[in-house]
Amino acid sequence: MINALTLDGLFRGFPARIIRADPEDAQMNMALRFFGDEVTALQVLWPDPEGRFPGEPGFTLTQPTFPV
Numbered sequence: 001m002i003n004a005l006t007l008d009g010l011f012r013g014f015p016a017r018i019i020r021a022d023p024e025d026a027q028m029n030m031a032l033r034f035f036g037d038e039v040t041a042l043q044v045l046w047p048d049p050e051g052r053f054p055g056e057p058g059f060t061l062t063q064p065t066f067p068v
Contacts, residue, residue, distance in 0.1 A: 014046060020041065021043040022041065023040070
């Protein structure tokens with residue numbers, strides 16, 4: 001994953017991954033309207049039961065679990 005940060009301790013018992021999201025895909029229309037291209041959207045992801053994150057081979061949770 002590009003621009004990803006994996007954190008232990010954000011949630012109890014499993015790591016979290018923070019990624020950059022496209023502000024337009026993240027439905028941040030008002031923020032984009034007020035601040036323009038300076039808006040950065042971040043998304044928090046969690047792993048499946050086997051510890052794999054979205055985009056990794058074998059990831060078992062469905063995509064709708066991670067809406068932007």
